[in-house]
Amino acid sequence: MRYRTIVSYGDVMTSFFCTLWGDKYSIDYVRNLHNAVKRNYDGEFKFYCQTDRELHIEGVHELPFGKYKPIMDGRFPDKPKLNFWEPNCWGISGRKVFLDLDVVILGNLNSIIELYSERPIINKSWWKEDQGVQIDHIAYSALTNGSIYVWEDTVSTKVIWEHINKYDKFIFFTCVAGSDNYLTTFHLDKFNFVPRDKVFSYHNEDPVKNAVLCTVETISDEKEIHQLNSWIKERWNG
Amino acid sequence: MGRTSAEYALNRMSRIVDDSAHKKLVLGYIHNLPINYDRIMDWNTPDGDNVNFMFDEINSGDWDLIINCCCEHMYPMSEVKLKGIYVLQSNNYDPGGNIHINRCSSIQEHLDQIKLDLVYYADTTIINGTEYYTAIGEKD
Numbered sequence: 001m002r003y004r005t006i007v008s009y010g011d012v013m014t015s016f017f018c019t020l021w022g023d024k025y026s027i028d029y030v031r032n033l034h035n036a037v038k039r040n041y042d043g044e045f046k047f048y049c050q051t052d053r054e055l056h057i058e059g060v061h062e063l064p065f066g067k068y069k070p071i072m073d074g075r076f077p078d079k080p081k082l083n084f085w086e087p088n089c090w091g092i093s094g095r096k097v098f099l100d101l102d103v104v105i106l107g108n109l110n111s112i113i114e115l116y117s118e119r120p121i122i123n124k125s126w127w128k129e130d131q132g133v134q135i136d137h138i139a140y141s142a143l144t145n146g147s148i149y150v151w152e153d154t155v156s157t158k159v160i161w162e163h164i165n166k167y168d169k170f171i172f173f174t175c176v177a178g179s180d181n182y183l184t185t186f187h188l189d190k191f192n193f194v195p196r197d198k199v200f201s202y203h204n205e206d207p208v209k210n211a212v213l214c215t216v217e218t219i220s221d222e223k224e225i226h227q228l229n230s231w232i233k234e235r236w237n238g
Numbered sequence: 239m240g241r242t243s244a245e246y247a248l249n250r251m252s253r254i255v256d257d258s259a260h261k262k263l264v265l266g267y268i269h270n271l272p273i274n275y276d277r278i279m280d281w282n283t284p285d286g287d288n289v290n291f292m293f294d295e296i297n298s299g300d301w302d303l304i305i306n307c308c309c310e311h312m313y314p315m316s317e318v319k320l321k322g323i324y325v326l327q328s329n330n331y332d333p334g335g336n337i338h339i340n341r342c343s344s345i346q347e348h349l350d351q352i353k354l355d356l357v358y359y360a361d362t363t364i365i366n367g368t369e370y371y372t373a374i375g376e377k378d
Contacts, residue, residue, distance in 0.1 A: 141335065167291050173313050174290045176336040185288070 014043055014113065017063075017098045019050040019080050021070040027055055028226070029101040034060050035238050036105040040212075043110065048092070050080060063090050068168070076172040081146060081179045085161045087153040098149040100215070102225060104202075104236045107212035112194055113150050120151035122183065123215065124193040127204040142180035145201075147215040148194060156190045163187075202232055241269035243370045244307035246363060247327045248273060251305070254358055254374055255323055260303035263296070263320075265289050267308055276301065281311040293317045310338040314351040323376050326352050331368040345371040353377070 016037050020030055034047050034057060049055060050063045052070075066083030083089055084098050097113060099105075115121060123145040125133075133141055151157055163186060164171065175181040183191070200208040202216045214232055216225050225236050248271055251257065257273070264278040266289065279289040279296070289296075290313045302322030309315055309328040318324075328342045342348045345362045354375035363370050 170290050170293075170313050174288075174339055176339055181336075 012044075012095055014041070014045040014095045014097060015092050016041075016045055016047045017050065017084060017096065018048075018101055020055075020101060021052055021065075021080065022072070025101045025224075026226070027053065027057070030055055030060060031057050032236055032238065033099060033101060033103070033105075036236075037099075037109065039238065040105045040107065041109045041113075048090070050083065066090070067165075073172075075176050076178050076182075078146075078178040079172065082164050082168075082182075084149065085157055085164060087158055087161060093153055096149070096151055098146075100147040100217070102216045102218070103147050104214040104216060104225065104232055105212065106214055106235060107198075107210065109212060112148070112198055112212055115192070115195075116150045116152070117192075118154060119190065119192045120149060120154075120157060121194060122149055122191045123147045123199055123213070124196075125180075125201065125204075126196050126199075127201055142177065142184045144180045144183045144188065144191065145215060145217070146180050146183065147217065148199075148213060160187050160190065240267060240308065241271065242365050243327060243329065243363075243368075244268050244271055246365070246370065247307050247325055247372050248305070250359060250372055251325045251374060255303065255325070257303055260323065261301050262303045262305060263299065263301035265296075265304065265306040265308075265318075266311060268305070273305070275305070281308065296320065309348070309352070310341040312340055314340065316351055316353040319377070321376075321378055323374070324352065324354060325372075325374050327370055327372045329368050329370045342371055345373070347371075349373055 018030060018033055030049050037045065037047060046061060047059055048061045048063050050065055052065065055062055065080055066086055066089050068079040068082050070080050125143055125145045128143055133143065171182055175185065197208060198211055199213040199215065200211050202214050203222045216232065218224060225233055262275040264275040266281050279292055281289045297319045301320055304318060304320060304322060305325045306315060307327045309326055315326055328348045330341055330343050332338055332341060345360055348371040349357065349360060352373060354373065355378045357373060357375040359374040361372055363372065
């Protein structure tokens with residue numbers, strides 16, 4: 001008889017998060033992401049969605065928006081993603097994992113989550129690094145890719161939240177493109193990154209063999225996952 | 239282009255203000271133009287300092303001549319409350335990449351957001367096809 005090894009960090013419950021607002025993504029994106037986590041994470045977890053909608057998805061806990069609401073004023077379009085950095089937000093602590101809705105999970109998430117060691121993990125736009133994007137002379141460009149965060153509430157994440165709270169007016173004005181511009185400009189040194197062999201960007205890179213995560217971020221007129229006619233859409237549908 | 243426009247603003251200033259009598263704060267670049275400032279704060283520095291996040295420090299200083307020839311890179315200058323004379327320039331140029339986060343489309347838009355109490359001088363000049371909006375005045 002063969003037994004599957006379950007790694008669950010002892011009694012630690014992992015909390016998965018996503019967020020849904022506006023009309024860019026349908027509730028199917030939340031459903032598919034939740035199902036993908038069920039298929040690809042070994043361990044106890046809860047799944048939460050910060051949203052203003054009623055989802056009616058079994059196993060998905062709806063959360064109200066935290067301090068920052070989805071206000072569309074042409075700057076910093078993903079303001080609500082900053083809420084995840086609030087310590088103990090929604091009364092949730094412990095190991096936390098945030099996933100963008102436009103990711104496709106291709107492999108076992110534990111191989112990324114288990115890399116956590118005191119410093120929060122974020123994805124990196126490795127393809128931008130290949131292109132030599134200068135982040136030190138263009139203050140508002142982004143090298144991070146917040147398609148996934150893995151973190152616990154620590155001193156350094158508290159520093160991030162306090163900085164957000166102190167300067168939110170200026171952050172929202174100056175970091176025009178959003179949270180990745182902000183995190184790249186001010187907090188890059190606080191993060192570890194998802195290893196390059198575990199992630200790729202569908203619209204910007206060739207697929208990486210045995211990758212765990214595929215990001216399908218759209219910058220201009222690229223297709224969203226549900227619009228694709230490709231193997232990645234089949235994997236997204238499970 | 240930036241040097242030329244800053245040169246224009248500083249030339250205008252020298253005709254209106256005797257800058258030797260003032261304690262000068264420069265925000266952003268002046269492209270190595272010959273001006274003796276007491277402090278310069280950049281809008282984009284590799285070590286993490288960024289003038290957009292330093293308004294508390296600015297407003298607690300004792301500068302009384304504030305020069306900013308690249309307001310298009312910054313949060314609106316209404317945030318600076320120092321009593322003194324201001325030389326402020328913006329433009330309508332979009333280089334892409336969210337570089338000019340606060341470009342204006344007219345001298346009036348520039349004036350509306352810098353909140354001078356008294357305007358000595360305001361004009362639009364065109365350099366290489368870009369409109370530059372220069373305002374000199376004071377806050378009290």
